[in-house]
Amino acid sequence: MSTGFFGDIAKIQYEGPDSTNPLAYRFYNPDEMVAGKRMEDHLRFAIAYWHSFAWPGGDPFGGQTFDRPWFPKAGGADTMDLARLKADVAFEMFSALGTPFFCFHDADVRPEGDTLKESIARLDSIGDYFAAKMEETGIRLLWGTANLFSHRRYMAGAATNPDPDVFAYAAATVKSCIDVTRRLGGANYVLWGGREGYETLLNTDLKRERAQAGRFLSMVVEYKHRIGFEGAILIEPKPQEPTKHQYDFDVATVYGFLKEYGLENEVKVNIEQGHAILAGHSFEHELALAASLGIFGSIDMNRNDYQSGWDTDQFPNNVPEMALAFYEVLRAGGFTTGGTNFDAKLRRQSLDPQDLLIAHIGGIDCCARGLKAAARMIEDKALSGPLDERYAGWNEAEAKAMLSGERTLEQISQRVLSSGIEPQPKSGRQEYLENVVNRYV
Ligand code: XLS
Ligand code: NI
Ligand code: NI
Numbered sequence: 037m038s039t040g041f042f043g044d045i046a047k048i049q050y051e052g053p054d055s056t057n058p059l060a061y062r063f064y065n066p067d068e069m070v071a072g073k074r075m076e077d078h079l080r081f082a083i084a085y086w087h088s089f090a091w092p093g094g095d096p097f098g099g100q101t102f103d104r105p106w107f108p109k110a111g112g113a114d115t116m117d118l119a120r121l122k123a124d125v126a127f128e129m130f131s132a133l134g135t136p137f138f139c140f141h142d143a144d145v146r147p148e149g150d151t152l153k154e155s156i157a158r159l160d161s162i163g164d165y166f167a168a169k170m171e172e173t174g175i176r177l178l179w180g181t182a183n184l185f186s187h188r189r190y191m192a193g194a195a196t197n198p199d200p201d202v203f204a205y206a207a208a209t210v211k212s213c214i215d216v217t218r219r220l221g222g223a224n225y226v227l228w229g230g231r232e233g234y235e236t237l238l239n240t241d242l243k244r245e246r247a248q249a250g251r252f253l254s255m256v257v258e259y260k261h262r263i264g265f266e267g268a269i270l271i272e273p274k275p276q277e278p279t280k281h282q283y284d285f286d287v288a289t290v291y292g293f294l295k296e297y298g299l300e301n302e303v304k305v306n307i308e309q310g311h312a313i314l315a316g317h318s319f320e321h322e323l324a325l326a327a328s329l330g331i332f333g334s335i336d337m338n339r340n341d342y343q344s345g346w347d348t349d350q351f352p353n354n355v356p357e358m359a360l361a362f363y364e365v366l367r368a369g370g371f372t373t374g375g376t377n378f379d380a381k382l383r384r385q386s387l388d389p390q391d392l393l394i395a396h397i398g399g400i401d402c403c404a405r406g407l408k409a410a411a412r413m414i415e416d417k418a419l420s421g422p423l424d425e426r427y428a429g430w431n432e433a434e435a436k437a438m439l440s441g442e443r444t445l446e447q448i449s450q451r452v453l454s455s456g457i458e459p460q461p462k463s464g465r466q467e468y469l470e471n472v473v474n475r476y477v
Contacts, residue, residue: 041105041125042389045132048397058394064404066134071366071411078407080375081400082137082178084336087349087381088392089126090144094384101384114147119162127169133396137176139226139377142213143183152205156212163216170220178224178375179270179306179334180217182210185230185278195252196232196245196283203248210256218265223373224334225265226306227256228272233279249283250297257302268373270306270333273322275315277347286315287325294331304333308379309361310340310347320360327368334374335365337403351380351399356477358406359413366410376403409476418472422465 050068051060066076093101100107106122108114123145130138142155146162149155170176184194184206192198194206210227217225232249234240253271260269271294273284284290287305294300305326312322326332339357341348352358365371378399382391413419429435434451437443451457 039105039121039124039128042128042132042393045128045393047131048133048393059390059397061397061401061404063401063408070408071414073370075404075407076136078370079400079403080137080178080371081133081135081403082139082375082377083126083130083133083135083396084377084379085126085138085140085144087379088129089122091381093382093387098384102387116147116158116161119146119158120165123162123165123169127173127175129392129396130175131173132393133400135175135396135400137178137223137375137377139177139179139181141181141183142209142216143186148187152208155209159212159216163219166220177217177220177222178377179226179267180213180220180222181226181228182206182213184209185228190231193229193231193233193245195229195249197248198241203252207252207255210252211259214256214259214263214265217267218263222267223375224267224270224306225256225260226270226272226334227253228274228306229282229284230274230278232284233276233282235280246283246293250293253299253303254297257299268333269303270374271303272306272308272311272336273315274308274311274347277314286312286317287322287329287331291329291331300329300331304331304374306334306336306374306377307332308336308338309352309357310338310349310379311336313340313342314345314347318360319357320364323361323364323368327364332365332368332374334371335361335376336379337376337399338378338380349379349381350383351378351395352402353398355402355405355409356473358403359409359473359477360406362403362407363410363413363419366407366414405477413473413476418476419469422469426462426464 049060050065051057051062053062055062064075066074068075070078092099092107106118106125108118126138142159146155146158149158184190189202189205193202195203197203214225229249234242257269271284271290273286273290274282275285276282284293287307290305291300294303307319307322307326309319312319323332337352338349339352339354340346341350378396380395380399382395386395438448
């Protein structure tokens with residue numbers, strides 16, 4: 037039985053680029069083949085439980101703006117009944133949008149208990165409720181995670197807290213979240229360390245805290261193998277916010293960290309568009325780097341407001357940006373366990389249930405357009421052709437010998453001096469390539 041929250045909604049259909057129906061897809065056509073694969077299987081869209089169903093619409097200057105039937109009444113308690121109603125509405129939305137996956141934190145889906153035991157029992161009970169709905173609808177779990185940043189016990193970090201009791205509490209919490217993720221057949225488990233950093237170095241032993249984080253992550257990996265969880269473990273980099281400095285700053289930093297603890301073959305990254313921007317990178321930079329290091333896992337899709345400098349988690353609406361992002365995803369071989377999770381929320385004035393649908397429809401269409409443009413660029417070798425040409429010199433025997441270790445610095449020097457090599461600069465053709473990209477988007 038429908039909750040009626042969205043009124044009489046039918047499943048959102050693909051109507052093609054000319055449609056003006058706000059509740060239809062114009063570019064996302066799940067069964068359409070793109071580069072040899074169904075669009076749905078390329079994009080693997082997921083809806084984030086927290087932004088769409090748990091977030092009340094607050095900002096640093098004001099509280100709740102959304103009125104949702106599953107929010108506790110003013111002064112009232114949060115209950116399991118409300119948590120189940122929230123799940124009912126969430127699965128109605130996943131089904132209407134036809135998105136194959138969802139993602140959640142423990143704190144999004146169940147009211148916190150008085151003890152950890154009670155919190156875990158509630159999580160398990162909602163897990164069972166999800167299992168039945170997943171069975172009924174065919175919707176799957178892209179990833180589960182633990183919220184180790186909202187409660188005040190985590191204000192000075194979870195794994196990196198100066199208090200070993202917080203480390204232990206976080207470990208027990210993560211264990212329970214991996215357990216439920218595994219039970220629900222989750223394709224990944226994500227760790228985002230919002231408070232794993234510092235506000236000031238004056239009270240922080242950075243060396244010790246990084247070592248704590250290393251041990252914590254190693255235990256997560258050991259546990260995953262012990263229980264036979266088949267999903268990937270993913271770290272989600274972010275440079276700051278809420279902390280002034282976060283230890284998982286960006287893809288390069290995470291890779292160094294994984295190497296230090298011997299985890300580079302065990303853990304991959306979940307790269308978020310807005311976090312890349314906060315770190316002073318482009319999204320495609322983070323994707324290309326992760327792919328080149330062999331740690332590309334999944335993406336969190338959103339965008340920041342480029343003027344405010346905050347992690348505003350808006351829905352993506354810039355097709356050229358998405359084209360470059362999915363170009364890197366395709367070049368990396370596409371998703372395996374990963375997918376495209378909308379870690380994006382409405383603006384706080386977007387009060388209507390329909391706004392939730394429209395926001396996702398727009399984001400989904402934007403990604404679909406980006407994917408299609410990226411696939412055509414690859415098919416036409418629009419960028420890879422000029423790239424191969426640019427590096428063609430390296431196909432020659434003498435050039436290969438320099439890289440393979442067959443030449444010493446002295447030998448190279450001798451060859452250059454005796455043959456009188458004078459390198460001739462060639463155009464990098466940036467504007468030409470930018471114009472080429474614009475032909476596809
Ligand atoms: C916050 C993060 C968070 C993670 C999951 O900035 O993006 O939402 O994706 O904990
Ligand atoms: Ni984020
Ligand atoms: Ni995220």
